[in-house]
Amino acid sequence: MKKKTGSKTLVTLTTTALALSLLAGCGGNNSNGNKGSAGPEGESNSAVKTDGNAAAAADTGIDTSKKVELQFYMLGDAPKDLPVIQDEINKMAQEDLNATVKFNYTSWTDWDQKYKLLLSSGQAIDLIFTADWTQYQSYAKRGAFLAIDDLLPKAAPELQKFVPETMWEDVKVDGKIYTVPATYKEYVTNGFVYREDLRKKYNLPAPTDLASYEAYMDGIAKNEPDLMPMSLNSDVGNNLHYIYTELNKMVGALPYGMGVKYESPTTVYSYWGSDEQKEELKTMKRWADKGFIPKNVLNIKDTMQDPITSGKAASMFGDNPTRYNDMKMKISTTHPDWELAYYPFGKTTGYATPVHPIHNGFAIPKSSKNPERALAFYQKLVLDKRYNQLTQYGIEGKNYTVEDGYYKLVGTSTSNGFTREGMNGWAWRNPEFMLFDKGFDGVKAIFEELDKIQKPDLFLGFAEDYTSYQAEKAALEQVEKQYLFPLEAGLVADVDKGLETFMQKAKQAGLDKIQAEWTKQWNAYTAEKGIK
Amino acid sequence: MRHRKRKTGTVLAIELPIKGAGQLPSETGARTEKKRKKGFLHELVHNRVLFLMLLPTLLFFLVNSYFPMVGVYYAFTQFDFNSGMFDAPFVGLKNFEFLWKSGTLVKLTLNTIGYNLAFILLGNVLAIVCAILLSELRVKWFKKLTQSIMFLPYFVSFVILSVIVYNVFNYDNGFLNTLLAQFGAGPVDVYNKPVVWIFLIIVFYLWKNLGYSMVIYLASITGISDEYYEAAKIDGAHIFQRIWYITVPMLKSTFIVLLLFSLGSIMKGQFDLFYQLIGNNGVLYNTTDILDTYVFRSLKVTFDIGMATAAGLYQSLFGFILIMTVNYIIRKINDDYALF
Numbered sequence A: 001m002k003k004k005t006g007s008k009t010l011v012t013l014t015t016t017a018l019a020l021s022l023l024a025g026c027g028g029n030n031s032n033g034n035k036g037s038a039g040p041e042g043e044s045n046s047a048v049k050t051d052g053n054a055a056a057a058a059d060t061g062i063d064t065s066k067k068v069e070l071q072f073y074m075l076g077d078a079p080k081d082l083p084v085i086q087d088e089i090n091k092m093a094q095e096d097l098n099a100t101v102k103f104n105y106t107s108w109t110d111w112d113q114k115y116k117l118l119l120s121s122g123q124a125i126d127l128i129f130t131a132d133w134t135q136y137q138s139y140a141k142r143g144a145f146l147a148i149d150d151l152l153p154k155a156a157p158e159l160q161k162f163v164p165e166t167m168w169e170d171v172k173v174d175g176k177i178y179t180v181p182a183t184y185k186e187y188v189t190n191g192f193v194y195r196e197d198l199r200k201k202y203n204l205p206a207p208t209d210l211a212s213y214e215a216y217m218d219g220i221a222k223n224e225p226d227l228m229p230m231s232l233n234s235d236v237g238n239n240l241h242y243i244y245t246e247l248n249k250m251v252g253a254l255p256y257g258m259g260v261k262y263e264s265p266t267t268v269y270s271y272w273g274s275d276e277q278k279e280e281l282k283t284m285k286r287w288a289d290k291g292f293i294p295k296n297v298l299n300i301k302d303t304m305q306d307p308i309t310s311g312k313a314a315s316m317f318g319d320n321p322t323r324y325n326d327m328k329m330k331i332s333t334t335h336p337d338w339e340l341a342y343y344p345f346g347k348t349t350g351y352a353t354p355v356h357p358i359h360n361g362f363a364i365p366k367s368s369k370n371p372e373r374a375l376a377f378y379q380k381l382v383l384d385k386r387y388n389q390l391t392q393y394g395i396e397g398k399n400y401t402v403e404d405g406y407y408k409l410v411g412t413s414t415s416n417g418f419t420r421e422g423m424n425g426w427a428w429r430n431p432e433f434m435l436f437d438k439g440f441d442g443v444k445a446i447f448e449e450l451d452k453i454q455k456p457d458l459f460l461g462f463a464e465d466y467t468s469y470q471a472e473k474a475a476l477e478q479v480e481k482q483y484l485f486p487l488e489a490g491l492v493a494d495v496d497k498g499l500e501t502f503m504q505k506a507k508q509a510g511l512d513k514i515q516a517e518w519t520k521q522w523n524a525y526t527a528e529k530g531i532k
Numbered sequence B: 001m002r003h004r005k006r007k008t009g010t011v012l013a014i015e016l017p018i019k020g021a022g023q024l025p026s027e028t029g030a031r032t033e034k035k036r037k038k039g040f041l042h043e044l045v046h047n048r049v050l051f052l053m054l055l056p057t058l059l060f061f062l063v064n065s066y067f068p069m070v071g072v073y074y075a076f077t078q079f080d081f082n083s084g085m086f087d088a089p090f091v092g093l094k095n096f097e098f099l100w101k102s103g104t105l106v107k108l109t110l111n112t113i114g115y116n117l118a119f120i121l122l123g124n125v126l127a128i129v130c131a132i133l134l135s136e137l138r139v140k141w142f143k144k145l146t147q148s149i150m151f152l153p154y155f156v157s158f159v160i161l162s163v164i165v166y167n168v169f170n171y172d173n174g175f176l177n178t179l180l181a182q183f184g185a186g187p188v189d190v191y192n193k194p195v196v197w198i199f200l201i202i203v204f205y206l207w208k209n210l211g212y213s214m215v216i217y218l219a220s221i222t223g224i225s226d227e228y229y230e231a232a233k234i235d236g237a238h239i240f241q242r243i244w245y246i247t248v249p250m251l252k253s254t255f256i257v258l259l260l261f262s263l264g265s266i267m268k269g270q271f272d273l274f275y276q277l278i279g280n281n282g283v284l285y286n287t288t289d290i291l292d293t294y295v296f297r298s299l300k301v302t303f304d305i306g307m308a309t310a311a312g313l314y315q316s317l318f319g320f321i322l323i324m325t326v327n328y329i330i331r332k333i334n335d336d337y338a339l340f
Helices: A002-059 A082-097 A111-120 A136-141 A151-155 A157-162 A165-171 A196-202 A210-223 A236-247 A275-289 A321-334 A345-349 A371-383 A385-393 A438-451 A467-488 A495-508 A511-529 B002-021 B024-035 B037-046 B048-076 B094-101 B105-136 B140-155 B158-169 B175-182 B194-223 B226-234 B239-264 B271-278 B282-288 B291-301 B305-333
Strands: A068-074 A099-105 A127-130 A179-181 A191-195 A258-260 A268-270 A315-319 A340-344 A361-363 A400-403 A406-409
Touching (some): A068 A371, A082 A371, A127 A371, A151 A157, A179 A371, A191 A321, A191 A345, A196 A210, A196 A340, A210 A275, A210 A315, A236 A315, A236 A345, A236 A467, A258 A511, A268 A511, A275 A467, A275 A495, A315 A321, A321 A438, A371 A385, A467 A495, A467 B094, A467 B291, B094 B305, B105 B194, B105 B239, B105 B282, B140 B194, B158 B175, B158 B271, B194 B282, B271 B282, B271 B291, B291 B305
Antiparallel strands (some): A179 A361, A191 A315, A258 A268, A400 A406
């Protein structure tokens, strides 16, 4: 009898132990996930470890005696051939820096949530992409990144020299450098994109400003009733409102209905509720009434470019030169009889701002275990031609060839495992090593035109600190979506009354407090940078 | 005979998940033991093997459900990249502010509860009706076919549903307006009529989930012994009486268990459904915005762990209070039906 109980206990104990180990296994997996997946590459390369040390130590002033694996994070989707490229890079990095790199990608789906989680969960990351549209300034301000001022001369002295002093100055947040800016100069300012063949066919005016654009769409609506005059989707804030304000010489895509004109950057006013805004909303109402803006625009989930390339829409209110060129190239192969044309807003407004250095960069998060090595590796990525071209264009001969100095993709974009800039390496572009597609000459022509009227970007260097009005900000964003978006899409019958409701709700959410605080910060910024 | 045996098989398989969740009573059982302090230690020693067997389950819940609850503390702190959870500055209820700042908290709460009540009540009642109708069907292939057809929408993802809905209702070339034009009627702008969406959302929810809950009830019905029906038949009860006096009362316990489970998550709306169908269309928010979509939209732009936790805590607390109250009421009325 006694023996029986004993064996029972044993069974129970074993079961418990098993269950426990299962639980432990689950927990362990989570924290070690990175290490586990990184294993094989590290092993295969450990042979060259010793002689790599000496070279690295001579190259940079950092301690490379311990072999490390760097975690590299980029947005978007990884190219198919990434493992091959990564192996190649690691062979070199092992030798130069006694380090290997794991390139990680977030995919474009919900990238913003993933990005936030990567930074706030405390996961060990050594290098991460930064941009104005990933909220670099506010993350830097809140301490998500490591200040690299002191690290630069030690770990990446050449990179420090390579990037112009003014750019280092521009990316500073509260007087510290948190990101390595890209030095490639481009324009991401908008311009009208329209079907030139249809314009010729019906003898319509070429869009050069708001009035002529409207006239162009009038003509399209009259002559091609089945065609959408303009391509739109539910993001009316970015695709109607901010393009409208860019055309109206706002200093940038300002939040909370703030208004700052490029000519007078120190004068801050409330755009919301102003006559200027009423004018915008009435224009949109008119466009909606004329059928330019679809009635269900807020439920459309297409991309902006697809309707153009597939011939469903005749124009786009605004897009940047590079994307316009992509559409043009696509159309030239699928519908050679169509013709796409572009008119940059710079020619209307009289100035164009090249991208601010903050627009593309790489930062070292606070959670990094090897900041020195990470920076040294990033220097290699930018300044070493082998590293740079390998990660931008893939393997020469296999992924691309160079013809008359032009980049040429081998095969098609679907068959090739690494297309041009397949790793989304916008941030480590090095103008000296860059290869361009022949079709890119069109973009270069636009850039040259804009170069003549270029003026510096005043807005992006501004790092907003919203900790004191975070609750109001979240509440206001809701009000905006619920009451302002329908107005901006011309869906509300009575514009004046709709605007009144919106303003009342916005004030309730704390608009005044936000605007006052933002104005204070903006004034401090313009004073600090000497903007007049 | 063979026929009946197969039926009970299905019943077992489907009732299993409900039974699994019914582990709660055993835990409360342990609590009442504790009250009788003297006896507990004795009980522990006496039934040590049984307690040991309970240990894995206990650990499972501790590790997966109770320890993570510490994270609730985030709701009261200002998130900071430089400090850990417990040395982050304490800010009291500041993180909850954004919920009522826009003055929509009441509306959101009411919307969430309203929709969920409609889902729960209509869903269950319709499921019971359909289950009874189906169980009375004698043509087997027809029964199976109907059941499958009703179950099928359950596998349609909300993303696909949103595309279907858009193609039916969009103003310019939707199915509905094309049809109306055929009959010479003017087009209807459905996406600009907030009230219509109350019905549409409920309809689509039912369309998608009816088949699933119906199967649960169908399983319960097949579990009712045929003897009752035979006896009733002999006593001269006609079919409606048999349904009303036998089937319906027998389904009561299943109904109550399902009701209690769904009440616990009454504040957690069907996020996918609302988000996919309504998305960015602010015109419809007054009648279709629920807590989940509101929180998602707020935090998508300004992500803050503190505020996200605060919103989650509000939802959970509300659900907790609700389920305790309802369970209490049910226990007062009929002890057998209460969860614990």
